[in-house]
Amino acid sequence: MTGGSVNDSPSGSVSQSHPRKSGKIHRWLPDNFFSNLVRLKHSIPDHYAALGLHRACTEAQIRAAYRVLAKQHHPDVNGGAAEALARTQKLNAAYEILSDPEKRLVYDDELALPKKSSVRATPKTQRNVAQDMLLRFDEFLRGAKLEVHVNDPGNPDGAEVYEFTVPPETAPGTRFRIERAGFYAGGFVNVRVKVKPDFRFKVRGSDLRCDLKINFQRAQQGGVESVRGVTGNFLRVTIPKKVSRGEIIALDGEGLPKSRGGRGDLLVRIRYRPAVQIKRVPRR
Numbered sequence: 535m536t537g538g539s540v541n542d543s544p545s546g547s548v549s550q551s552h553p554r555k556s557g558k559i560h561r562w563l564p565d566n567f568f569s570n571l572v573r574l575k576h577s578i579p580d581h582y583a584a585l586g587l588h589r590a591c592t593e594a595q596i597r598a599a600y601r602v603l604a605k606q607h608h609p610d611v612n613g614g615a616a617e618a619l620a621r622t623q624k625l626n627a628a629y630e631i632l633s634d635p636e637k638r639l640v641y642d643d644e645l646a647l648p649k650k651s652s653v654r655a656t657p658k659t660q661r662n663v664a665q666d667m668l669l670r671f672d673e674f675l676r677g678a679k680l681e682v683h684v685n686d687p688g689n690p691d692g693a694e695v696y697e698f699t700v701p702p703e704t705a706p707g708t709r710f711r712i713e714r715a716g717f718y719a720g721g722f723v724n725v726r727v728k729v730k731p732d733f734r735f736k737v738r739g740s741d742l743r744c745d746l747k748i749n750f751q752r753a754q755q756g757g758v759e760s761v762r763g764v765t766g767n768f769l770r771v772t773i774p775k776k777v778s779r780g781e782i783i784a785l786d787g788e789g790l791p792k793s794r795g796g797r798g799d800l801l802v803r804i805r806y807r808p809a810v811q812i813k814r815v816p817r818r
Contacts, residue, residue, distance in 0.1 A: 578644050581628035589642070590698055590710045593633070593793060600629040642711065646720040660688075661714065661721025668730035669700065671764045674790050677702040682712060682723050691716040700727060705740060705793040729790070734762065740790045740798030746771060746783075750809045753777050761802055763788055769800070777804050 582589050585599040604625050605611070612618035631637045663686075669678060677700050684694040696712050704727060712723040735742040746761055756775035760768045769785055781804045789798025 578641075579624070579627070581631050581641065584624045584628040585632070587632075589645075590712050592701065592704065592708050592710070593635075594703070594705070594708075594795065595701065596629070596632050597795075600625060600633075604629075642722075661718045662724065663721070664724040664726070666726050666728050669727050670730050671732065671735070671790065673700065674704050674706060674727075674729070675702060675765065677704070680725075682725065684714070684723060686718075689717045694718075696723060698725075703791040703795075703797075705791045706737065707739075708793065735764070735800075737790070738801075740792045741801055742789045742798065743801045743803065745805050746802050748773060748804065748806045750806060753779075753804070753806045761785075761800075763800065764790070771802055773804070779804065779806060779808070 582591070585596065585603060587595060587599055591599075604622065607618050607621040607625065609615065609618045609622060631641050663684060665682070667680065679697065679699050682694075682696045682698065684696075686694075694714065694716065696714075698710060698712055700708075700710075706727065706729050708727050710725045710727070712725065713719075714721040714723060729737045735744050737743075742764060744761060746759060748759060752759065752773055754776060756773050756777070759771045759773055761771055763769045763785075769788060771783055771785070773783075783802045783804065785800040785802060787797045788800035791797055
């Protein structure tokens with residue numbers, strides 16, 4: 535979200551202190567004290583719902599949702615209404631947890647705790663599975679719908695099938711967490727999307743590299759050549775005069791999406807064969 539006074543780093547979040555008490559527990563405590571205490575412990579706020587997101591959302595989606603909602607519910611925009619202030623505090627708390635990968639991982643484990651206790655004590659290593667998925671260049675840009683099939687002989691419920699969507703402008707290396715159901719409820723299928731190898735480009739993060747072969751005359755005089763871009767379109771490459779072999783010409787924003795927004799570059803390496811002539815030297 536642009537404009538306004540809302541930043542990526544949430545401010546004004548409310549922290550609560552819990553004073554420690556010492557001493558013995560006396561009989562005047564109500565009978566349902568401990569059951570209420572357990573319920574309070576497990577009443578974890580739904581930060582995903584606060585941002586209107588699914589638990590398999592990406593970091594980019596978290597940032598985008600926070601920016602839009604924080605601007606919409608900012609107290610300055612809503613005349614300082616108490617409801618707007620409360621909603622902003624919830625948004626800040628949600629963003630603080632979900633934007634930090636380590637805090638988000640701990641939070642997701644806390645969300646799964648009630649399900650773990652209600653199903654069975656299955657080791658975490660058995661509930662979670664991970665798999666890489668190779669996507670074409672255009673799928674990172676335009677998005678893709680995928681199905682995850684998990685076939686585990688130890689699952690009495692049989693094969694698992696989950697659908698999920700890779701949103702447009704997804705960066706290579708993005709991880710998706712898909713919540714499992716049935717026998718392994720509380721576990722996740724962790725999917726990481728990677729770039730499918732292609733003979734046209736070499737991948738370096740969100741940047742792409744390719745070679746452009748030109749002749750000696752073009753290297754000497756300069757001019758304009760073209761290369762095929764990541765989506766199949768042709769891109770103009772301006773060759774400077776007396777360009778060196780191996781020189782890199784960057785086409786800004788013609789690479790793959792970045793995790794923090796925008797796109798990487800297409801790095802074009804110039805290749806040509808110098809003119810070599812061999813002449814006989816006459817005898818004297």
